[in-house]
Structures are given as C-alpha cells and as structure tokens.
Amino acid sequence: xxxxxxxxKTGAPFYRQIIDQIKFGIATGKLKTGEQLPTVRALAVDLxxxxxxxxxxxxxxxxxNVLEAQQGTGTFIGNTEIxxxxxxxxxxxxxxxxxxxxxxxxxGFSTDDIINQLQKQQ
Amino acid sequence: xxxxxxxxKTGAPFYRQIIDQIKFGIATGKLKTGEQLPTVRALAVDLxxxxxxxxxxxxxxxxxNVLEAQQGTGTFIGNTEIxxxxxxxxxxxxxxxxxxxxxxxxxGFSTDDIINQLQKQQ
DNA sequence: CATATTGTACTATATATATAGTACAAATAT
DNA sequence: ATATTTGTACTATATATATAGTACAATATG
Numbered sequence: 469x470x471x472x473x474x475x476x477k478t479g480a481p482f483y484r485q486i487i488d489q490i491k492f493g494i495a496t497g498k499l500k501t502g503e504q505l506p507t508v509r510a511l512a513v514d515l516x517x518x519x520x521x522x523x524x525x526x527x528x529x530x531x532x533n534v535l536e537a538q539q540g541t542g543t544f545i546g547n548t549e550i551x552x553x554x555x556x557x558x559x560x561x562x563x564x565x566x567x568x569x570x571x572x573x574x575x576g577f578s579t580d581d582i583i584n585q586l587q588k589q590q
Numbered sequence: 591x592x593x594x595x596x597x598x599k600t601g602a603p604f605y606r607q608i609i610d611q612i613k614f615g616i617a618t619g620k621l622k623t624g625e626q627l628p629t630v631r632a633l634a635v636d637l638x639x640x641x642x643x644x645x646x647x648x649x650x651x652x653x654x655n656v657l658e659a660q661q662g663t664g665t666f667i668g669n670t671e672i673x674x675x676x677x678x679x680x681x682x683x684x685x686x687x688x689x690x691x692x693x694x695x696x697x698g699f700s701t702d703d704i705i706n707q708l709q710k711q712q
Numbered sequence: 713c714a715t716a717t718t719g720t721a722c723t724a725t726a727t728a729t730a731t732a733g734t735a736c737a738a739a740t741a742t
Numbered sequence: 743a744t745a746t747t748t749g750t751a752c753t754a755t756a757t758a759t760a761t762a763g764t765a766c767a768a769t770a771t772g
Contacts, residue, residue: 478602478685479601479602479603479606480600480601480602481601481758481759481760482759482760483759483760484601488689488692491692491695492688492691492692492695494695495691495692495695507717507718507719508718508719508720509717509718509719517760517761518760518761518762519761519762520721520760520761520762521759521760521761523719523720523721524759524760526719527719527720537718537719537720538718538719538768538769539718539719539720539767539768539769540717540718540719540767540768540769540770541717541718541719541768541769541770542717542718542719543718543719557699561694561699561703561704561707562707564690564694564699564704565694565704565707565708565711566711567597568686568689568690569708569711570593570595571595571597571686572683572686572690573593574592574593574594574595574611574614575610575611575614575618575682575683575686576614576615576617576618576620577683577686579708579709579711579712581683582683582686582687582690582708583705583708583709585683585684585687586687586690586691586701586704586705587701587705589684589687589688589691589701590701601758601759603728603729603730604729604730605729605730629747629748629749630748630749630750631747631748631749639730639731640730640731640732641731641732642730642731642732642751643729643730643731645749645750645751646729646730648749649749649750659748659749659750660738660739660748660749661737661738661739661748661749661750662737662738662739662740662746662747662748662749663738663739663740663747663748663749664739664747664748664749665748665749
C-alpha cells in the first residue's frame with residue numbers, strides 16, 4: 469500500500485497529487501493488479517481532505533481504465549494494457565521527453581542531471 | 591535570460607511557475623543582480639498569459655525583495671542572494687523526474703526508454 | 713431479512729486562479 | 743513638450759478546486 473502524502477506548497481491540486489501517486493505506485497510495482505485501494509472515506513480521513521476530493525481522483529483514474537470501482541465493495545487496481553503502434557509509442561516518448569527536458573532546462577538542469585537522477589530512481 | 595516555460599498539466603498556478611523559474615534562475619546563476627527581466631507585457635505575450643498573471647509573479651517577488659521594480663523602466667534582479675541549498679535543488683530535480691517518469695510509466699515506458707531517448711536528443 | 717459499508721451523485725458555498733478591460737503614474741524617448 | 747513605455751491598480755467575470763452536507767444504489771455482512 470502506498471503511503472499517500474499531500475503537499476499544499478506545490479500548488480498542484482490534491483486530487484491530482486493522489487492520481488499521480490497511484491500512477492507512480494503502479495509504475496514502480498508498489499501497487500499491483502487487483503489490489504484494493506483505501507476506501508474513499510478512509511483515504512479522505514487519512515489525508516485530511518474531503519471525501520469528494522478522493523472520489524474525484526478515483527473517478528478520473530477509472531475513466532482512464534487505471535482503476536476499477538465497485539459500489540459497496542471498493543476500488544481496485546485495474547489490468548490495463550493498451551495496444552498502440554511502435555511509431556505512436558515512439559512519438560509519445562519523444563513528446564514526453566521534449567516537454568520534460570525543456571521544463572528541467574528552464575530550472576537550470578542539464579540532460580545529464582536528469583539522466584543521473586533517473587538512474588538513481590530505478 | 592531565462593527561457594520561461596509554463597506547463598498547464600502540473601496544476602501549479604502560472605504565476606507560481608514564473609516565480610519558481612526566476613528564483614531558480616537566480617540561484618543557478620543564470621540571472622544576475624541588476625539584470626532586467628522581460629517587461630510584464632512582453633513576458634505575458636511570450637507565455638500567452640494575461641498581463642496580470644506576470645505582474646502578480648513580479649509583485650510577489652518584489653515583496654520578497656528578490657526583484658526591484660521601477661515604473662516606466664522595468665523590473666530587475668535585486669542584490670539579495672538567494673540561497674538554494676543542494677538539497678532544495680535536488681528535491682526540485684527529483685520532483686520533475688518523478689512527474690516525468692510517472693507520466694512516461696503510465697504510457698508503458700521504462701526508465702531505460704526515457705534515458706535512451708534523452709541521450710538521442712542531446 | 714436488516715444493517716453497515718462503499719462508491720456515486722447531487723447542491724451549496726468559499727477561495728484561488730486566470731482572463732479581459734480600463735486607467736493611471738512614473739520614467740524614458742523623441 | 744509630447745508621446746511611448748513600464749509598472750501598478752482597479753473592476754468584472756469565468757473556471758477550477760476544495761469543503762460541507764445530504765442522499766441514494768450496489769454490495770457485503772450479520
């Protein structure tokens with residue numbers, strides 16, 4: 469289970485921070501297919517936010533087929549495998565990398581800084 | 591001069607992203623004391639945001655004694671040294687990389703995919 | 713069966729953010 | 743002097759975010 473944390477300083481909306489952490493949790497293997505997430509009410513209490521804020525995050529991820537929600541039971545990590553072509557994948561990767569390196573550059577970081585950090589993360 | 595960039599997807603307010611980039615620019619030596627920033631109108635056009643949004647960022651930084659504004663002339667980097675610790679710099683890089691990789695992961699890319707693409711870009 | 717739990721769906725309200733438009737004061741340029 | 747540029751200061755409006763409160767439907771539990 470993820471140790472959810474909200475940071476008001478970033479300016480990023482709470483519901484988006486929740487979304488991010490779930491996605492990252494799945495990506496890094498901390499959250500696995502079929503695993504149950506905290507209930508909307510439990511996570512709301514835990515993070516000291518409103519029930520609606522958690523529900524919004526879960527709803528958004530359900531629309532993206534990342535989560536599967538069952539009324540009366542709970543919300544679970546889905547089993548999403550999206551089929552896309554190699555070219556589409558590569559274009560997307562380029563797009564993401566371009567966007568993020570330009571952001572990192574605007575903060576004065578170099579490509580090497582990014583690469584070093586990414587290697588530490590894995 | 592900084593190459594300002596705004597990212598709507600992060601959820602961080604534009605004015606705060608501008609503040610952040612100026613502070614980092616000073617901290618990393620890209621912006622030096624006495625240097626003139628773009629006029630509020632010029633930067634607003636450049637970033638495709640409202641004049642008020644840039645003005646808000648500049649105003650905030652003037653209150654913090656980071657910038658000095660002179661009506662009719664322009665806005666300049668003040669002489670107060672911004673101390674950004676290595677830890678703060680590293681945290682920012684981590685934050686960017688986390689956001690970066692979580693998005694890339696949600697598209698099915700691995701850290702190696704990202705690193706390879708970044709190295710191609712260089 | 714009845715009850716509790718869980719996700720869902722509303723309304724209402726408050727605050728923050730961003731835009732649009734306008735206007736003015738101070739400094740500069742012509 | 744006059745006009746332009748620049749920062750500043752408003753009003754008004756729209757949207758996004760978050761909270762509070764309430765209620766309901768589907769499922770699980772006793």
